[in-house]
Amino acid sequence: MADRAQAQASAGSMAGGYPSRPLTLIVPWPAGGATDITMRMLADLASPVLGQPIVVENKPGVGGTLVGPALAAAKPDGYVIGQLPLTLYRLPHQQKTRWQPLRDIQPVLMISGVTFGILVPADSPLRSLADLLDWGRAHPGRLTVGSTGIGTTAHLGMEDILSRNGVSYVHVPYRGTADQMLAVANHSLMAGVNSTGFAPFVASGQLRLLAVFSEKRSAHWPEVPTVKELGYPDAVYNSPYGIGVPHGTDPRIVGRLHDAFHHAMFQPRHIAELARYDQELTYLNTAQYQAYLERAWVREREFAERLGLGVGQETSS
Numbered sequence: 001m002a003d004r005a006q007a008q009a010s011a012g013s014m015a016g017g018y019p020s021r022p023l024t025l026i027v028p029w030p031a032g033g034a035t036d037i038t039m040r041m042l043a044d045l046a047s048p049v050l051g052q053p054i055v056v057e058n059k060p061g062v063g064g065t066l067v068g069p070a071l072a073a074a075k076p077d078g079y080v081i082g083q084l085p086l087t088l089y090r091l092p093h094q095q096k097t098r099w100q101p102l103r104d105i106q107p108v109l110m111i112s113g114v115t116f117g118i119l120v121p122a123d124s125p126l127r128s129l130a131d132l133l134d135w136g137r138a139h140p141g142r143l144t145v146g147s148t149g150i151g152t153t154a155h156l157g158m159e160d161i162l163s164r165n166g167v168s169y170v171h172v173p174y175r176g177t178a179d180q181m182l183a184v185a186n187h188s189l190m191a192g193v194n195s196t197g198f199a200p201f202v203a204s205g206q207l208r209l210l211a212v213f214s215e216k217r218s219a220h221w222p223e224v225p226t227v228k229e230l231g232y233p234d235a236v237y238n239s240p241y242g243i244g245v246p247h248g249t250d251p252r253i254v255g256r257l258h259d260a261f262h263h264a265m266f267q268p269r270h271i272a273e274l275a276r277y278d279q280e281l282t283y284l285n286t287a288q289y290q291a292y293l294e295r296a297w298v299r300e301r302e303f304a305e306r307l308g309l310g311v312g313q314e315t316s317s
Contacts, residue, residue, distance in 0.1 A: 015078075015250040015252040015253050016252075018077075018078055018250075018252075018253050018256060019050055019051070019052045019078060019079065019256075020052075021052060021079065022052050022053040022054070022055055022079075023050070023052060023053070023054045023055070023078070023079050023080070023081060024054075024055050024056075024057050024079065024080050024081070025039065025043050025054050025055065025056050025057065025081050025082065025083070025243075026057050026058075026059055026066075026067045026070050026071070026080065026081070026082035026083065027039045027040075027056055027057070027058050027059070027067075027082075027083050028058075028059050028060060028061075028064040028065065028066050028067040028082070028083060028085065029058065029060050029064055029083075029175075029176050029177075030058060030060040030175055030176035030177075030178065030179070031058045032176075032178055033176040033177040033178050033197055034114075034177055034195065034196070034197030034199075034276075034277045035083065035114075035177075035195075035197065035241070036056070036058065036176075037273065038112070038270070038273050038274060038277070038279075039056065039083055040056050041269060041270055041273050042111070042261065042264050042265060042270055043056055043264075045263070045264035045265075045267050045269065045270055046260040046261050046263070046264035049259070049260040049263050049264065050256065050257075050260045054081075060175040060176055061149075061175055062091070062149065063085075063087040063090075063091065063148065063149035063150060063151045063152040063155075064085040064087045064088070064148075064149070064152065065085070065087050065088055065091045067082040067083060067084065067085075067088065068088050068091070068097065068099045068101060068104070068105070069097070069098065069099045070082065071099075071104065071105050071244060071245065071246050072098070072099035072104035072105070072246065072247075074246045075246065076106075076245065076246040076247065076248035076249040076250075077249070077253070078245060078249055078250070078253035078254075078256070078257065080245070080246065081108070081243055081244065081245050081257065082105075082243065082244055082245075083241055083242075083243055084101075084105065084107065084241055084242050084243060084244045084293075085239060085241050086153060086239045086240060086241065086296060086300075087149075087151060087152055087153070087239075088101045088105070089101050089102075089293060089296045089297050089300050090151060090300040090303075090304070091151060093300050093301045093303075093304035093305075094151055094304050101293070101297070102293070102294065102297055103247065104246065104247050105244045105245070105246065105247055106244055106245050106246065106247045106248070106249050106254060107242060107243075107244045107286060107289040107290050107293055108242065108243045108244055108245060108254055108257050108258050108261065108286055108289070109242050109243065109258050109261055109262060109265075109283065109284060109285055109286060109289055110240055110241070110242035110282055110283060110284035110288070110289045110292065111241060111242050111243065111261070111265050111281070111282070111283070112240070112241065112265075112274055112279050112280065112281055112282055113238050113239055113240030113241060113279065113282050114195035114196050114197070114238065114239050114241075114277070114279060115195070115196055115212060115213055115214040115218075115237070115238045115239075115278070116153060116154050116157055116193055116194060116195055116196075116212070116213040116214075116237050116238070116239075117193070117194065117196065117198060117209050117210075117211065117212045117213065117224075118132070118158070118161075118191060118192075118193055118209070118210045118211050118212075118213075118227075119181070119184055119191065119192050119193070119194065119198055119201075119202070119207045119208065119209055119210065120132070120184065120190065120191045120192075120207065120208050120210060121184060121185055121186075121187055121206075121207065121208070122185075122205055122206055122207055122208050124190070124191075124208060126190070126191070126210070127208070127210075128210060128211075129161075129210050129211045129225075129227070129230055130230075132191060132210060133161075133162075133165045133167060136162065136165070136167035136168075136169055137165065137166060137167055140167075140168045141168045141169065141170065142169075142170075143162075143167060143168075143169040143170065143190055143191070144169065144170045144172060144189050144190045144191070145158055145162070145169050145170070145171060145172065145189065145190065145191045145192065145193065146171075146172045146173070146174055146180040146183055146184060146189045146191070146192040146193070146194075147171065147172075147173055147174070147180070147192070147193050147194070148173070148174060148175075148176065148177065148180065148193075148194060148195065149173045149174065149175065150171075150173050152173075153237050153238070153239045154193040154194055154195065154237075155171070155173070155193070156237065157193060157213050157227075157235065157237040158171075158193040159171075160232075160235055160237075161227060161232060161235060164232070172189060177194050177195060177197035177198065178197070180192050180194055181194060181197075181198050181201045181206075181207065184201075184207060185201060185206040185207055191210075192207075195239065195277075196218075196277040196278040196279060197277055199220065199276060199277045199278055200276070202221070209221055209224045210224070211224060211225050211226065211227045211230060212224055212225075212226055212227065213226070213227050213228075213235060213236060213237040213238070214226055214236065214238065215228065215236050218278050219278075220278045221278075240282055240292075242284070242289055243257070243261060245257065254286060255286075258285065258286055262283070262285075265281060265283065266281070266283075
């Protein structure tokens with residue numbers, strides 16, 4: 001704790017000259033996926049505002065949560081920042097962690113969010129969600145379905161619908177979007193549940209989108225139904241994200257980062273890149289994002305307890 005306090009004092013003394021060297025942005029997903037691509041563009045757009053390069057470091061695995069311990073261990077000086085997926089606020093309710101997001105991470109701003117869809121190969125005989133469920137019930141344990149990792153929103157959405165229908169299946173977790181979508185496209189998997197990073201695969205004709213987990217139909221694929229309208233009114237799954245820094249970072253540094261990334265996220269290049277993946281801006285400022293994540297923490301705890309997965313982590317050190 002003394003080392004942490006010393007680092008905070010040092011960071012405060014340097015805040016006036018921040019930043020004086022390159023920054024590192026941790027992206028907890030594989031290189032080349034939708035989130036990686038959009039975050040790299042965002043970093044490129046924010047860099048001139050800050051006057052320093054922002055170097056992206058990929059840390060994929062564990063459902064996008066490896067950014068949690070990385071930020072918790074970093075100095076609170078503004079030189080290590082990270083993309084914050086919602087899974088950060090879910091995992092500590094399902095297993096013990098040395099880090100805790102409300103205690104160890106300071107949110108900066110919310111940027112956007114993703115929704116999810118159920119996909120099959122373009123030439124699959126399964127042409128609807130009903131077809132998929134019927135096949136799964138008729139062939140217990142033979143349906144193979146991929147997700148972006150155990151405990152991710154894609155996994156929970158898939159488990160929700162298949163378990164309601166009594167479908168036993170083989171779950172195949174992946175570290176990111178591209179590798180899972182390629183596995184579906186080449187028939188290594190019968191189906192996949194993924195974020196809207198699947199958009200290029202659908203547009204190129206490699207995959208067929210059966211349904212989406214959003215509140216409303218997508219403007220890109222208006223012919224594709226929502227899971228909600230197919231008889232599951234509470235099955236709406238999305239995953240907003242933003243950026244954060246280690247807890248204890250000087251508020252002036254947080255403000256500089258907020259302003260730089262706020263400028264970057266509203267640039268036409270970034271908005272156009274999000275649109276490729278059927279995403280829109282969902283901006284929240286620092287205080288609003290903090291309040292949102294506090295509510296998300298409570299929702300995720302209640303969800304874990306309802307599923308019998310809760311481990312009872314506290315919100316304070």
